[in-house]
Amino acid sequence: MHRVLDILATEDGDVSEVVNRFRDIENTALRTAFHNCAVLLRMLEAQAGLTPTWEGGPGAETQQAVASNTKSTDSSPPTKNAPKRRFTPQELQPFVDETQRGKVSVAKVYVDGASRGNPGPAGIGVALFTMDGKKIAQISRAIGTTTNNAAEYTALIEALKLAKDLGIQQLYVLSDSQLMVNQMTGRYKVKHPQIAEFVAQAQELAKQFAKVSFHFIERENNRLADALSTAPIAKIPNQRTDSSSQELMALLDDNPDEGRTE
Template identity: 30%
Template sequence: MDKSEVHIYTDGSSRGNPGPGGYGIVMEWVGKPYRKEFSEGFKKTTNNRMELLAVIEALKKLKKPNIFAKVFSDSKYVVDAVEKGWVFGWEKKNFKDKKNPDLWIEFLKQYRKHYVSFQWVKGHNNHPQNERCDFLAVEASKKPVLKTDIGFEG
């Protein structure tokens, strides 16, 4: 089995909640000099949607199945939902009365392709990759042309 391991750093942002938003991703392969950055901005969204979308988009970038991925996020919403198992209970109830079911369903699809663990990091605490993700997310939200967050705006 391929023991490839990647560290994924993510952050989401919205200026206003809801408001223009974006996400930032930094991916680093463990033991290799490989590092990539990704970001995208949206016209109207929420902070939590961007935090979760960042993780989804990062996992989608993994080309092979069964990669060991450690996700570093400053979002308690995302980290706790997975690490404390809440999302699996929500899934059993078809996400009834939960926000962002479209993203949680997509997250679980991507999550189950790999070995994913989460580590919460304190935001705005001079963590270099987290700071970079925050910068990417905010800058993406300021682009002159922004995508529509279909799940939020319909």
């Protein structure tokens, strides 16, 4: 028999305290029961066509709540049918909410990189949220001329630095780059020397956290980070490159099957 010592009440979608409580559990049987409940919840969400809070895009929690009360024959996630949102310039301004520094232990971060021309003018976008959807920081800036993959990894590295600086201990990294996610999780081997350097740097930064996990999400669920990455390069004039070898290497670098291990 186990006695309930207290009852945990949080805002909808906020699992940070639940995560902290789980880490405090020392009894093996209780940890197993907790884990099994989480697995069952994920299965039920999958059957209902929903996604966990950290895997949906900003605002996905509201869309999921509406979908759960609406019958539909469409089994695709609700966010895929949502109209594309246009962000205002004010919504894309870089910022850091200093009032949250050291107060958030678990967070999710959306990352994206863009290169026009590949290689070409590139930008990065990072949006850091608490687990209940409060945005506490974001990055939007140009990074010079580089490839899509280099921009994706630059965004990841800057996201890890930002989260660490704010005192985040556990971080869910969300990206629409399947190649980057698979390389960071070890599913794909890394052959490109420049990308290997990015991976090594990101892995070293990840070691500074209690836990970092990498998750692939559809581009529709990463619209804010996408907008943050493209905004800085939108006004840069097009510059056509005459180097066919550069274009070929960029295409090879963006091959999603590069280094597949299975």
